Amino acid sequence: MNLFLAWLIALVFLPLAAVSAAAQETEENPSAPLKAVAILYPTEGNNVSGTVTFTEVEDGVRVQAEIIGLTPGNHGFHVHEFGDCSAPDASSAGAHFNPTDQPHGAPDAAARHVGDMGNVEANASGAAELNYVDHNLSLTRDKLSIIGRSVVVHAKADDLKSQPAGDSGARVACGVIGLAKNNSGAN
Ligand code: CU
Ligand code: ZN
Numbered sequence: 001m002n003l004f005l006a007w008l009i010a011l012v013f014l015p016l017a018a019v020s021a022a023a024q025e026t027e028e029n030p031s032a033p034l035k036a037v038a039i040l041y042p043t044e045g046n047n048v049s050g051t052v053t054f055t056e057v058e059d060g061v062r063v064q065a066e067i068i069g070l071t072p073g074n075h076g077f078h079v080h081e082f083g084d085c086s087a088p089d090a091s092s093a094g095a096h097f098n099p100t101d102q103p104h105g106a107p108d109a110a111a112r113h114v115g116d117m118g119n120v121e122a123n124a125s126g127a128a129e130l131n132y133v134d135h136n137l138s139l140t141r142d143k144l145s146i147i148g149r150s151v152v153v154h155a156k157a158d159d160l161k162s163q164p165a166g167d168s169g170a171r172v173a174c175g176v177i178g179l180a181k182n183n184s185g186a187n
Contacts, residue, residue, distance in 0.1 A: 033057065034139045035182040038151040038175035040067060044088035048173035050128075052151050053180065054139060061137040063117060065130040067153060067173070070122035076158030076168025077130070079115030079137065083148045085174035093150040093174055096165055099143045106160040107134060114144055116166075119158050151175050 033056035040050040050067030065077070080093035087093075096104060097115030105112035114136050120128035138144040153173040158166030 032182045035180040036139055036147055036177050037180040038177045040151060040153060040173040040175040041085065042069065042173050043085075043090045043171050046172040048153055050153075050173065050175075052175065052177075054137065054146065054177070056139055057133055060133045060135040061139060062133050063130060063137070065120055065128065067120055067122070067128045068126060070120075070126045070128055070153070070172070071155075072122050072124050072126060074119040074121050074157035075128070075172070076152075076154035076156065076166050077117045077120045078113070078152055078154075078158070078165075079117065079146050079177070080150045080152045080174075081115070083150050083176040083178075085150055085176060090150075090152055090171035090174035093152055093171070097146065097149050104161070104163050104166055107132070107136075109160070112136065114138075114146070115149070116158075116160075118160065120153065146177050147179060149177050151177060 036054040038052045042048050047069035048067060049069055050065060052065040055062045079097040080095065081097045082092060082094040084092040096113040098113040100114060102111045102113060105116055107116055107118040117134065120130050122128040137146055139147060152171050154168035155172050156169035158168040160166055
């Protein structure tokens with residue numbers, strides 16, 4: 001093989017091999033459920049942090065949260081409209097995510113904001129866990145999708161009825177919702 005031909009083959013095939021390898025490493029598994037994650041960071045003056053995952057299931061989206069640094073008791077827990085936690089008080093996250101123009105309500109109410117996930121309940125150590133399937137959230141359906149929005153945890157309980165936000169007080173933690181790798185199974 002002459003040198004030119006060898007060089008031509010390398011020029012054509014090496015980049016193809018590189019692209020193919022990269023695609024295999026990062027490609028989402030189309031048969032696995034979509035998954036998203038929000039890492040919660042404390043707002044100014046608070047110590048609340050945690051992780052929230054969202055996984056597509058047959059009848060909705062499974063929401064799993066582990067949060068620490070709370071005061072004991074219930075704390076409002078919502079998807080807010082903007083994926084922007086940059087303000088010291090997380091006011092940059094905007095209002096509750098409400099693409100269907102409904103009133104504020106409980107997670108199981110007929111009328112609610114899409115972002116209304118109710119409360120997380122912290123134990124005496126300030127740790128909260130939540131695991132439920134939400135029937136309003138979506139990771140895929142265009143205007144209902146929560147990807148690129150934010151999760152906010154509040155100082156007080158969401159009373160599930162006061163308008164427009166359940167009277168749940170200051171924002172103590174905030175995290176942007178992004179796509180997570182989904183090809184390692186349902187976890
Ligand atoms: Cu909120
Ligand atoms: Zn709401």
